[in-house]
Amino acid sequence: MTTLARTGLGPGHPPVASAADAAGRAAADSVRRERAYGARNYDPLPVVITRGDGSWLTDVDGRRYLDLMSAYSAVSFGHSHPRIVAALTEQAHRLAVTSRAYFNDRLPLLLERLVALTGLDRALPVNTGLEAVETAIKASRKWAHKVKGVPDGQAGIIACRGNFHGRSIAITGLSTEAQYRDGFGPYPPGLTTIPFDDPAALDAAIGPHTAAFLVEPVQGEAGIVVPHDGYLARCAEICRRHRVLMICDEVQTGLGRTGRLFGWQHDGAMPDGVILGKALGGGLLPVSAFVATDDVMQVFTPGDHGSTFGGNPLGAAVALAALDVLEDERLVARSRELGLWLLDELKGIESPLVVDVRGRGLFIGIEVDAAKATAREVVHRLLARGILTKDTHGTVVRIAPPLNVPREALVWAIGEIRAALEDLEQGVLRVA
Numbered sequence: 001m002t003t004l005a006r007t008g009l010g011p012g013h014p015p016v017a018s019a020a021d022a023a024g025r026a027a028a029d030s031v032r033r034e035r036a037y038g039a040r041n042y043d044p045l046p047v048v049i050t051r052g053d054g055s056w057l058t059d060v061d062g063r064r065y066l067d068l069m070s071a072y073s074a075v076s077f078g079h080s081h082p083r084i085v086a087a088l089t090e091q092a093h094r095l096a097v098t099s100r101a102y103f104n105d106r107l108p109l110l111l112e113r114l115v116a117l118t119g120l121d122r123a124l125p126v127n128t129g130l131e132a133v134e135t136a137i138k139a140s141r142k143w144a145h146k147v148k149g150v151p152d153g154q155a156g157i158i159a160c161r162g163n164f165h166g167r168s169i170a171i172t173g174l175s176t177e178a179q180y181r182d183g184f185g186p187y188p189p190g191l192t193t194i195p196f197d198d199p200a201a202l203d204a205a206i207g208p209h210t211a212a213f214l215v216e217p218v219q220g221e222a223g224i225v226v227p228h229d230g231y232l233a234r235c236a237e238i239c240r241r242h243r244v245l246m247i248c249d250e251v252q253t254g255l256g257r258t259g260r261l262f263g264w265q266h267d268g269a270m271p272d273g274v275i276l277g278k279a280l281g282g283g284l285l286p287v288s289a290f291v292a293t294d295d296v297m298q299v300f301t302p303g304d305h306g307s308t309f310g311g312n313p314l315g316a317a318v319a320l321a322a323l324d325v326l327e328d329e330r331l332v333a334r335s336r337e338l339g340l341w342l343l344d345e346l347k348g349i350e351s352p353l354v355v356d357v358r359g360r361g362l363f364i365g366i367e368v369d370a371a372k373a374t375a376r377e378v379v380h381r382l383l384a385r386g387i388l389t390k391d392t393h394g395t396v397v398r399i400a401p402p403l404n405v406p407r408e409a410l411v412w413a414i415g416e417i418r419a420a421l422e423d424l425e426q427g428v429l430r431v432a
């Protein structure tokens with residue numbers, strides 16, 4: 001038995017007979033209802049979560065799981081962080097939503113903080129990541145027309161193959177994933193894609209009407225794809241030379257996930273605009289923002305763009321508390337140090353099923369050999385062992401725990417990952 005299981009930190013055991021039956025019925029009922037009444041746009045793992053606490057989740061049967069997914073980085077500071085929950089409840093009792101028809105006394109503090117963190121000039125708050133990406137695209141196009149002199153309606157956006165920036169029509173128009181696009185067209189014109197991690201392709205793709213280059217510092221949904229050192233610095237130089245904006249989508253990589261505050265800092269590249277989301281909401285609310293230079297942001301005049309809930313005082317108070325936690329718990333350094341150690345440990349797992357382990361900070365992907373197994377199979381075995389994670393792109397298992405995950409929990413998880421791969425390997429050999 002592992003230390004964690006002995007101390008009760010590991011996956012718990014289901015409660016005794018009748019209580020377990022009732023819990024099992026509750027789980028089945030939740031699954032049945034969701035399947036009966038929900039659109040089928042997700043395919044969740046067969047586990048019904050009812051509680052979250054730090055890095056741990058508990059299902060309706062009372063089993064505990066270590067969260068190695070962090071809701072795609074939205075829960076970077078752990079589930080129900082007491083300081084962030086306190087900020088939420090205090091602010092909810094005082095003032096939650098006013099719309100931007102009036103000033104409120106929380107939003108300005110968040111805007112000032114985002115500007116200080118990024119080194120840019122102005123922030124525009126919205127709710128979800130895709131709204132912030134849309135905001136960046138709109139700002140870039142208007143900047144190209146009003147400032148750069150591109151004819152109205154001609155401004156182009158370049159993104160990278162394998163990107164994930166959200167799922168609106170315009171953003172889906174930039175996607176190279178056939179399933180994301182299938183049946184949703186027509187898409188807006190002026191959207192181009194180039195290979196990721198290829199500065200020469202960017203140089204070649206830029207034309208006189210190009211407004212912006214939109215890029216993730218590490219491609220998350222594509223399977224934790226880390227570019228070569230210096231990639232973003234070279235892109236920034238190319239963009240500057242052609243007078244094209246470089247916009248970094250840090251929705252998933254930002255706020256410490258890759259072991260730096262922002263992913264672009266690995267290369268020392270300074271973008272013209274940054275998109276933040278997920279972790280900014282402290283794991284409690286959707287809070288996102290587009291932050292950019294004055295030159296870009298000044299294209300917006302009152303009425304050009306907005307969102308009813310964007311910049312609400314409740315979200316602003318939560319985001320401020322989340323940023324306090326990030327700083328006070330030194331989570332950027334923690335992500336860097338734990339990430340280096342974890343990457344090393346995971347690379348040390350010798351399994352014929354694993355073809356690559358890569359990542360930056362606590363943003364790691366384990367790629368399995370497609371000829372031998374699927375990432376889903378690994379994920380299912382990890383679920384059975386009390387670890388929640390997620391497959392991406394068929395062959396990659398993502399490892400992205402809350403940045404304040406206890407080190408001993410990761411020590412335990414490494415053993416379970418090794419054992420899960422062994423389970424699968426034996427299964428594969430039996431089938432063969």
Ligand SMILES: Cc1ncc(COP(=O)(O)O)c(C=O)c1O
Binds near residue numbers: 129221
């Ligand atoms: C890099 C990136 N950009 C944008 C988004 C979209 O964010 P949201 O789901 O909050 O709209 C995501 C979501 O996974 C993302 O990973």
